[in-house]
Amino acid sequence: MLVLDQVLENGTEHAELLPATNDNHGGVIVDMEEAMDSEVFVTSLRASISRWRQQEGFWYHHAEPNYLMLVCWISETTSTIPANASHRVSIGAIVLNDKREVLVVQEKSGRFQGTGVWKIPTGTVDEGENIFMAAKREVEEETGxxxxxxxxxxxxxxxxxxxxxxxxxxxxxxxPLSFDIQTQELEIEAAQWMPFEEYAAQPFAQQHELFKYITDICLAKVQGDYTGLSQIPVTSFFNDKLSCLYLNSRDLNNYLASSDQA
Amino acid sequence: MLVLDQVLENGTEHAELLPATNDNHGGVIVDMEEAMDSEVFVTSLRASISRWRQQEGFWYHHAEPNYLMLVCWISETTSTIPANASHRVSIGAIVLNDKREVLVVQEKSGRFQGTGVWKIPTGTVDEGENIFMAAKREVEEETGxxxxxxxxxxxxxxxxxxxxxxxxxxxxxxxPLSFDIQTQELEIEAAQWMPFEEYAAQPFAQQHELFKYITDICLAKVQGDYTGLSQIPVTSFFNDKLSCLYLNSRDLNNYLASSDQA
Incomplete structure (x- = not known):
């Protein structure tokens, strides 16, 4: 922030404006296709900003590894620029086989490193990845x-x-669709199929509220009648691309079947 | 990107290093409490980076309105810096009263502006806000x-x-806990209680897959036995703060009640 702000504060007046188009939110988009000499760029940027800006200044909107977006809301009204991303998304995968054994791992780094705790595979959902696909990927990466x-x-x-x-x-x-474990060397210390009762009896699974709930939900799923949200592809209203809807299919299908008969 | 990168490429050798501490991910954190002359800063930054960097360069990790984080993974191993936030989170609120009327709005801007479509209140979950609280807030902001x-x-x-x-x-x-609508002037053109059948009969609700599912799920909820995920507070395993667990409470409680009796 220091660099750019202080550069911007020493405004100069005479220079070419940067190529800019109006966006849908009442702002401008500067799209530079070619690299520019840095001094020329700074001079042009100063001149352009003087032109665009009224009261407000630019602020950092978001950054990705290869770009930084600065925004400036020029209108008198409240900014309606879509918010920056606010959440990371991660998954934990409960993989149970027919012998009621759960697939568990010991990790080489992180919170559980060296604790001897056997945990379910977990991981981060990648940029642009569907949640259910991330669960499949993480399990396969960590355990094969x-x-x-x-x-x-x-x-x-x-x-x-x-x-x-x-x-x-x-x-x-x-x-599970396969059963022979192949542990990933980089992140995973060990992996095994463990009787579910043994997994649930570990002190950490007993002591922490979240893990206790997970255990109960899992038992309700296996021994009872617990239904979560399954996924179906739907066409996005906004861009016609496929997106994923997660819903209680059992309850919806029961209702649709009963209303068909009525 | 142009400004900072090109500044960095003209390295100088003799300068004070910036104050830096090692972080938990094998990198360094530069925490500058006071503003610095921009030329001195640039010179120090160049010198500091030369010191820190081996092969890899810095990249933008993320930015918030008042800061920009650049990161550089110095170790030979694969970076384990936590990923940047990847998702925005938004809500749609279905508010049904005892007469089976749904609370709907017409928006002053966005995709439905000027279409005459009556839609449910929607909005973005704020930074640090719980999903269920965002739904309450948006409904109250838009309709009172x-x-x-x-x-x-x-x-x-x-x-x-x-x-x-x-x-x-x-x-x-x-x-709903109250019934008198007070429309928010800035974003909302009009709001009303509308018979659910009338809402569902709108062409957009018929034509778009997602809206058709929402309508069916809603009917299954009201006329059938559809259960979604309700929320309970749980203590976070990582930082002892309260977080929210969303689960199928009906199915879990049924299971727990039956296993208590067994």
Whole structure:
């Protein structure tokens, strides 16, 4: 912030304006296709900003590895620029086989490193990745086990996690399609199929509220009649691309079947 | 990107290093408490980076309105810096009263501006805000109606929305606690209680897959036995703060009651 702000504050007046087009939010988009000499660029940027700006200044909107977006709301009205991304999304995968064994790992780094705790595979949903696909990918990367996604059993929203951002953690129920474990060397210390009761009896799973709920939900799924949210593809209203809708298919289908008969 | 990168490329050698501490991810954190002359800063930054960097360069990690984070992974191993936030989170609120009327609005801007479409209140979940609270807030801001959150009926994940980020849209079922509508002037053209059948019969609700599902889920909720995910507070495992767990409480409680009796 120091560099750019202080550069901007020493305004100069005579220079070419940068190529800019109006966007849909009442602002301008500067799209520079070619690199420019940095001194010429700075001079042009100063002149352009003097032109665009009234009261407000530019602020950082967001940044990705290869670009930084600065925005400036020129209108008198309240900014309606879409908000920056606010959440990371992660998954935990419960993979249960027919012997009621759960696929568990010990991690080489992170919160559980060196604790001896056996945990379910977890990981971050990549940019542009569907939640159910991330669950399949993480399980396969960490253990070599192929799986089919069944349902999101529950999810947790928490705040002020990494870099003050929020986190959505989706607990996914998976059915294994293969059984021979191949541990990923980089992140995983060990992996195994563990009787579910043994997993649930670990002190950490007993002591922490969230893990206790996960265990109960899992038992309700296996022994009872628990239904989470399964996924169906739907066409996006905004851009005609496929997106994923997660819903309680059992309850919806029961209703649709009964209303067809009525 | 142009400014900072090109500044950095003209390295100088003799200067004070910036005050830096090692972080938990094998990198360094530069925490400057006071503004610095921009030329001195640039010179110091160049010298500091030469010191810190081996092969890799810095890249933009993320930015918020008042700061920009650049990161540089110095170790030989793969970076384990937590990912940047990847998703915006938004809500749609279905508020149904005892007469089976749904609370609907016409918006002054956005996709539905001037279309005459009556839609449910929608909005973005703020930084650090719980999803169920965002649903209450948006309904009250747009229509003045107070509500109680009941359940998340379904949610949709879509990609490449605003600024290439992904979006999670949670469809929330709410019970109204007040009934006199007071329309917010800035964003809302009109608001009313509309018979649910009339809402569902609008062409847009018939033509678009997502809206058709929402209508069916809503009917299944009112006329059938549809259960979504309700929320309970849980203590976070990582930082002892309260976070929100969303789960199928009906199915879990049924299971727990039956296993108590067994």
């Amino acid at each position: 086990i192929e799986t089919e996604f069944l349902e999101i059993l529950a999810f947790r929203q928490s705040h002020k996690m990494f870099f003050e951002k929020s986190d959505l953690f989706f607990i996914c129920m998976m059915r | 109606i107070e509500t109680e959150f009941l359940e998340i009926l379904a949610f949709r994940q879509s990609h490449k929305m605003f600024f290439e980020k992904s979006d999670l849209f949670f469809i929330c079922m709410m019970r």
